[in-house]
Structure formats: structure tokens, C-alpha cells
């Protein structure tokens with residue numbers, strides 16, 4: 027009986043259900059109240075300033091920034107660069123704040139967990155969440171997984187910050203944060219017992235002295251009770267308070283929360299928020315002591331980790347193929363050594379006609395070069411397991427990696443195309459294909475594709491490269507190829523414009539270059555493509571002129587690279603292209619101003635919305651919301667956010683709502699049919715002037731008409747199989763969907779190979795995951811479950827992040843059951859009671 031209820035609730039949760047906003051520090055800034063994001067950002071900035079000041083002092087330098095003055099990402103950037111003599115790149119600071127804030131906001135989805143919000147005097151469980159979260163942050167940093175570390179950090183920050191809003195710590199007159207919350211070895215003393223009465227009713231509107239005098243005098247710690255549905259709480263206990271909180275209508279009435287300045291204890295909001303900033307700084311200091319300055323600053327986004335991954339075909343029809351590939355890849359590695367752009371990690375995945383892997387990972391360039399040198403190629407005319415090798419690389423490499431695929435043959439496993447696209451989209455890694463088929467024949471006039479590389483084989487690689495924002499380069503001269511590749515792995519690369527076309531007519535494109543851009547390069551790929559570039563003041567240069575007034579043009583196979591001269595760049599440029607075959611156009615440059623995009627799930631509530639990052643494709647034709655953050659500036663004006671179909675003509679424009687000076691939530695009426703990119707236009711505000719700028723996502727995104735939802739789960743125990751239910755739904759009743767599941771670790775995972783959708787167009791399956799018993803506690807694992815429609819016409823996935831625990835399960839079955847029952851009650855009430 028109960029399990030039936032549980033299953034029903036999961037389905038409802040995915041389809042219809044939108045729980046109201048949990049009570050917490052707010053998400054949107056309003057009338058002077060501080061939000062979780064502002065609290066987190068302030069703590070980050072102040073802590074970074076402290077660390078850089080200490081570094082400056084230790085090096086006998088002056089530190090120009092007085093702590094606690096108006097700190098911004100750019101003032102910090104300047105001051106810290108001086109401390110470190112510009113050792114640090116600081117452009118990813120916003121990224122770190124955004125990543126942390128997104129998972130911070132996501133905690134609001136755990137509406138009914140008292141521990142996550144320190145409601146209902148649930149101090150012990152709340153403290154456990156914090157200390158376990160801190161351990162997970164430290165393990166992730168040790169493993170170099172900064173994204174996971176930020177995600178755990180965001181969740182910890184939310185719970186920690188809520189303590190100061192929801193407990194009576196501030197009312198007790200405390201002058202420092204409650205550091206017992208981040209120290210598991212300290213006892214939690216002086217907690218109110220279940221029978222201790224803590225509040226009296228508020229006196230009408232005035233709610234300033236409802237906490238009992240004896241509680242204040244004896245410094246007894248309590249927090250407000252909260253319940254959306256039932257006015258139940260133990261006798262004499264304080265409530266959280268707010269229109270949504272049913273317990274606050276019962277004696278003692280009113281509440282004690284300090285979520286914003288209009289809350290019951292809103293007169294203490296500022297003090298609670300300041301205390302929360304100080305507490306977050308103590309938490310950051312604890313992490314810094316455990317990890318050291320360099321790793322800590324990297325967690326804060328102050329250096330860029332970059333990963334270079336190579337996927338190698340180890341069969342070839344060409345005798346000197348492997349030697350050339352080794353030469354190109356080693357020259358790429360050497361060109362970055364000792365520079366600030368040296369990769370922090372290298373990955374190598376070989377494949378041949380039968381097999382792929384294993385994945386080799388190292389941070390040591392010399393070891394990596396040895397691994398590459400020890401590869402040998404066997405002669406074969408058969409196609410290779412190229413997409414399998416690439417899929418393994420994308421799954422196991424960190425998000426936003428640079429991946430280079432070397433092959434001279436067709437892919438055998440083309441059925442994985444949609445899966446590779448989905449993985450590119452979810453990781454935002456960039457893939458470049460180097461088709462080395464013609465290396466050995468370069469001395470001949472006839473460049474023939476000797477290993478049965480047909481146009482459709484090459485098109486597959488081109489399609490995939492475009493989806494990821496990478497390139498397909500048909501290498502004819504390895505020296506020139508190296509030059510192009512080293513451009514592509516430069517730091518701070520941003521995309522100004524990228525389009526692909528299968529033209530019937532000539533077409534004109536325009537793009538705006540702003541003053542922050544340098545080394546602007548235009549790439550045009552296509553077999554027979556003529557073009558002319560026009561500068562903002564009307565100077566033009568034809569594509570056939572290698573050195574002209576606007577720039578220098580290098581031709582590598584079917585790729586033309588135009589390096590624009592650095593003068594007179596700012597303004598609107600035009601390029602007209604005339605081609606008889608398909609082509610792609612890409613304009614990139616170096617700039618600290620970049621744009622981050624995430625699709626988000628909005629949780630609508632009684633007095634505000636909250637959101638969390640969405641880990642599935644949005645539904646075609648329906649509305650959606652995404653989060654946009656502009657880095658590298660303290661404030662920007664965004665005028666347009668557009669979803670532009672990558673190869674069609676559909677353009678959907680979004681409505682923009684500001685979350686902070688650089689962050690925005692954008693609502694889109696409908697997700698386009700085809701693959702699309704996100705394009706953003708606006709103004710960079712400087713003290714004196716404002717200049718137009720534009721950026722675009724390098725990855726193409728895609729919607730789907732399939733929904734894949736999984737049971738919510740975030741902990742797995744090492745050595746113990748974990749079964750997870752998931753549901754696939756679409757309008758195609760009776761269709762047989764291919765199922766795949768994989769993790770970013772080498773963990774065992776089993777799943778049904780296909781599911782047939784029953785009446786109602788949905789089917790349920792189960793994935794079983796086993797983390798090896800020697801897995802370190804706190805290790806993060808990402809599990810992706812995907813469903814592909816018959817004939818590869820559509821694909822969707824859901825990604826879950828789980829943490830491996832070796833201790834006893836933190837969340838007992840009865841706990842999640844109570845969540846389900848509460849959800850169920852809410853569902854009923856939502857339609858019956860309200």
C-alpha cells in the first residue's frame with residue numbers, strides 16, 4: 027500500500043508538482059534584504075581579500091585594499107594580482123560564486139527537511155549535514171574536482187547561513203558565529219530540551235520580544251517550528267513565522283525568523299545576515315587551512331584548471347600516421363609547458379577497430395608524453411570505435427575540457443552519435459577532430475582519402491564538432507595544424523559568433539567586437555567558400571588575400587583562419603560568405619568578459635521563487651528558464667538574450683529578470699525545434715562610457731520531447747548496490763526506447779538495454795550502481811541515465827550527482843518516506859484545500 031503511494035508521488039512530482047518556496051534568506055534582492063547569493067559572495071570576497079593580504083604581507087608587499095571596504099570582483103582581482111605578481115587569473119571568480127549559489131539555491135528544494143534549514147530545533151542533524159558537507163568539499167578539492175567541491179560548498183553554505191536566520195543565536199546577543207557548527211568534535215551544549223518552552227505569543231504586529239526571558243538569560247539555543255500544512259508544534263515552542271507557516275497561527279503565535287526585513291524578527295535581519303557572512307568566512311577558513319592557499323583560491327575560481335584530452339585512433343592505413351599524430355600532440359603539449367596556460371591534467375584514450383580505452387589520466391606532462399610515445403598503430407582499413415572512445419573521454423573528463431580526436435578513418439559506432447551530442451551538451455566540453463587522412467599523401471597533388479573516409483563520414487565529425495563548439499580540421503600540413511590547435515587551447519577564449527549553414531544563397535553576417543577583446547580570430551570551414559570581411563569603418567578584405575588591411579589569412583585543409591589586426595576592432599563587423607557547400611563561421615577572441623548559461627528548474631512559491639540547475643534537456647515547444655551570468659565586469663546591461671537555431675532560422679527572444687548586477691534569469695516562451703545556441707547582447711558599463719558587446723554559448727543546446735526523471739537520491743554506500751528507479755515518458759506509446767547509463771567514475775552500473783513505453787506513454791526502469799568498497803568517503807559520482815527514441819530521432823537524459831558514503835546511511839528510509847508522504851499531502855491539499 028505504502029509503496030504504491032510512493033511511486034505515485036514520484037510521478038506526480040515530476041509532472042505536476044511544484045512545492046512552495048521554503049522559508050530562507052531570499053533569492054531575489056528586495057528592499058534592502060540580503061540574499062543567500064549576496065551573503066555567499068560577500069564572504070568569498072572578504073576571505074579572498076584576507077588571503078591575498080596575508081600573501082602580500084608574507085612577501086613584504088603592500089596590500090592596497092582595506093578589508094571590508096566595498097569589495098568587488100575586479101578590485102579584488104587587481105589587488106590579488108599584485109600580491110601574487112599576476113600569477114593568478116581571476117576571471118573565473120563569478121563562475122565560482124554562481125556555481126556555489128546555484129547549489130545553494132537548490133537546497134530550497136528540500137522544503138521539508140528540518141535539518142537543511144535548522145528548523146524545529148533540529149540542530150544535531152543540521153550540524154551533521156554541515157560537517158559531512160565540509161568533509162566532501164575537502165575530498166573533492168584533494169581530487170582536483172572543483173566543480174563538485176563548489177556544489178557541496180553551496181549546500182553547506184545554505185544550511186549554515188539559515189542557522190542565523192532561523193535560530194535565536196542572534197537574539198541571544200552573540201557577538202561571534204557559532205563555530206561548533208563546523209567542528210564535529212565539539213559538543214552541542216545548551217540546546218532547548220523537547221519540553222522547554224521557548225516563546226510567548228507576539229503582541230499583535232509587534233514581535234520583538236516573544237522569546238522567553240529565561241531562555242535569553244540562560245542562553246538556551248532554540249529555533250522556529252515550521253509546517254506548511256498542519257498547525258502542530260510542541261507546547262510553548264517558537265514558530266518560524268510567515269503567512270505560509272501554519273504553526274505560527276497557533277499559541278505561541280508569530281515567529282522568530284530573520285529571512286528579510288519584513289519578517290517577524292526582520293529588525294534583526296541585517297545582523298543575522300552579517301553574522302551569516304562571518305560564519306561563512308569561518309567555514310572558508312577551515313577549508314583553506316586544510317587545503318592550502320593555492321587550492322583554496324582555485325576553489326574560489328581564481329585560477330583556471332584546464333584539461334587537455336586526446337582520443338587516438340591506433341589503427342591506420344597510413345604507415346606514418348602514428349608518427350605524425352605523436353608529433354602534433356607532443357608539440358601541443360610542449361607549446362603550453364611552463365606557461366600560465368599549462369594544462370593541469372592530461373587524458374588519453376586509445377581506440378581501434380574492436381576496442382577502446384583504457385582511459386589514462388595524469389597531471390605530469392612527461393609521463394603523458396611517454397604514454398603517447400608508447401602507442402603503436404596497427405594497419406587496418408576497418409572503421410574504428412571512435413565515438414565509444416570519445417564518449418568515455420567526455421564522461422570521465424571534467425566539464426569544459428578540451429578534447430582532440432585524431433583519426434584517419436570512419437567511425438564504426440555511429441549509433442552513439444546522439445549520446446555523444448548529449449554528453450557534449452551536458453559537459454560543455456569542446457571537441458576538435460583532426461582528420462589526418464592526408465598527411466602521408468601530402469607530397470602528392472592528389473589528396474585522396476585513402477581509408478574510406480567518405481563525405482558522410484566526415485560530415486558526422488563536422489556535426490559533432492559544431493555541437494560542442496569545436497572544429498573539424500583536415501590536416502594536410504602538421505606544422506600548420508599545430509598552429510591552429512595551439513590557438514584553440516588558449517585561455518580566456520570567448521565565442522562572439524558561431525553559425526553553420528548549408529547554403530542555397532550567399533549570406534551576410536554581422537558581429538560586434540568590444541574593447542575587452544584581443545586576438546580576435548575568424549574561422550571559416552568549408553570546401554569551396556569565398557568571403558569578404560568589412561570593418562566597422564568600411565575597410566574590406568577578400569578571403570583570397572593572405573595579408574590585407576584587416577588581417578592575415580592562413581589556410582589549413584578546408585579551414586581558413588583570419589587573424590584580425592589589433593587596431594580599429596571595436597564596433598560592428600560584417601562578413602559576406604558565398605559557398606556552394608556547407609560551411610561554418612566562427613568568431614572568437616580573448617576576453618575576461620564571458621557568459622555562463624545553465625537551464626534551471628524554477629520552484630514557484632507563495633512569496634517568491636527559487637531555482638536549481640536542471641540536469642535534463644528542456645521540452646521542445648514549452649517554456650523554460652535559464653540562468654545567465656556575465657563574468658569579468660562588476661555590472662553590465664543585458665539588452666537581448668536569444669535562442670538562435672544553429673542551422674535554421676528560428677529565433678526566440680527571452681524576457682530578462684535581474685538577480686544581481688551581473689546575473690539574470692531569462693524566461694523563454696518555447697524551446698526551438700532544432701539545436702540552438704544562446705546569444706547575448708548588451709552594454710559593458712564603464713565609468714565614462716558604455717560599449718556594446720555580444721557573446722554566445724560555444725556549445726549547442728537541444729530540447730527533447732522525451733522526459734526522463736529519476737528518483738531523487740544523492741548518497742550511495744561504498745560496496746553496497748544502489749537501485750534507482752527512473753521513468754521515461756513521451757507521446758509515443760508502444761515505442762521501444764534504448765536505455766544507457768554511465769558514471770564519471772569506474773563504477774559498475776547495470777540497467778535494462780531497452781524499455782517499451784506502456785499506455786500513457788511512460789515506462790519505469792531501474793539502474794543499479796555499485797561503488798567499489800574501497801572508495802573514499804565523500805567521493806562524488808555523476809550518473810547519467812539516457813533514453814533514445816527508435817531510429818535515433820530524439821534523446822533525453824537525466825544526470826544525478828551522488829556522494830559515496832562509507833559511514834552509516836545518513837538519511838534513513840523512514841525519513842524519505844516521510845518526505846514522500848508530505849509531498850503527497852501537499853498534492854492533495856494543493857487541489858482540495860486551497
Ligand SMILES: *[C@@H]1O[C@H](CO)[C@@H](O)[C@H](O)[C@H]1NC(C)=O
Pocket residue numbers: 232233234235
Ligand atoms: C514593541 O515592543 C517593545 C518591547 O516591548 C517596545 O519597546 C516597542 O516600543 C514596541 N514597538 C511597537 C511599535 O509597539
Ligand SMILES: *[C@@H]1O[C@H](CO)[C@@H](O)[C@H](O)[C@H]1NC(C)=O
Pocket residue numbers: 056057287288
Ligand atoms: C519588502 O518587500 C516585500 C515584497 O517583496 C513586501 O511585502 C514588504 O512589505 C517590504 N518590506 C518593507 C519594509 O518595505
Ligand SMILES: *[C@@H]1O[C@H](CO)[C@@H](O)[C@H](O)[C@H]1NC(C)=O
Pocket residue numbers: 201202203297300301304
Ligand atoms: C563580523 O566580523 C567583523 C570582523 O571581524 C566584525 O567587525 C563584525 O562585527 C562581525 N559582525 C557580526 C554581526 O558579528
Ligand SMILES: *[C@@H]1O[C@H](CO)[C@@H](O)[C@H](O)[C@H]1NC(C)=O
Pocket residue numbers: 471472
Ligand atoms: C588524381 O586522381 C585522379 C583519379 O583518381 C587522376 O585521374 C588524376 O590524374 C590524379 N591527379 C594527379 C595530379 O595525380
Ligand SMILES: *[C@@H]1O[C@H](CO)[C@@H](O)[C@H](O)[C@H]1NC(C)=O
Pocket residue numbers: 468503504505506
Ligand atoms: C607546412 O607549413 C609550414 C608553415 O606554413 C611550411 O613552412 C612548410 O613548408 C609546409 N610543409 C609542406 C610540406 O607543405
Ligand SMILES: *[C@@H]1O[C@H](CO)[C@@H](O)[C@H](O)[C@H]1NC(C)=O
Pocket residue numbers: 516544545592
Ligand atoms: C594576444 O594579444 C596580445 C596583445 O593584444 C599579444 O601580446 C599576444 O601575444 C597575443 N596572443 C596570441 C596567442 O596571439
Ligand SMILES: *[C@@H]1O[C@H](CO)[C@@H](O)[C@H](O)[C@H]1NC(C)=O
Pocket residue numbers: 561563565575576593594
Ligand atoms: C584605422 O583607423 C584609422 C583612422 O580612423 C584609418 O586611417 C585606418 O585606415 C584604419 N585601418 C583599418 C585597417 O581599418
Ligand SMILES: *[C@@H]1O[C@H](CO)[C@@H](O)[C@H](O)[C@H]1NC(C)=O
Pocket residue numbers: 648649693
Ligand atoms: C510555462 O508554461 C506553463 C504551462 O505550460 C505555465 O503554467 C507557466 O506559467 C509558464 N511559465 C512562464 C514563465 O511563462
Ligand SMILES: *[C@@H]1O[C@H](CO)[C@@H](O)[C@H](O)[C@H]1NC(C)=O
Pocket residue numbers: 136139142181738739740741837842845
Ligand atoms: C539527499 O536526498 C534526500 C531525499 O532523497 C534529501 O532529503 C536530502 O536533502 C538530500 N541531501 C542533500 C545534501 O542534498
Ligand SMILES: *[C@@H]1O[C@H](CO)[C@@H](O)[C@H](O)[C@H]1NC(C)=O
Pocket residue numbers: 029032033737751790792
Ligand atoms: C522502484 O520500483 C520497484 C518496481 O517498480 C518498486 O518495487 C520499488 O518500490 C521502487 N523503489 C522506489 C524507491 O521507489
Ligand SMILES: *[C@@H]1O[C@H](CO)[C@@H](O)[C@H](O)[C@H]1NC(C)=O
Pocket residue numbers: 731757758759
Ligand atoms: C508526438 O508529438 C510530435 C510533436 O508534437 C508529433 O509530431 C508526433 O506525431 C506525436 N507522436 C504520436 C505518436 O502522437
Ligand SMILES: *[C@@H]1O[C@H](CO)[C@@H](O)[C@H](O)[C@H]1NC(C)=O
Pocket residue numbers: 762763780782
Ligand atoms: C527493443 O529493442 C531491442 C533492441 O533494440 C530488442 O532487443 C528488444 O527485444 C526490443 N523490445 C521490444 C519489446 O520490442
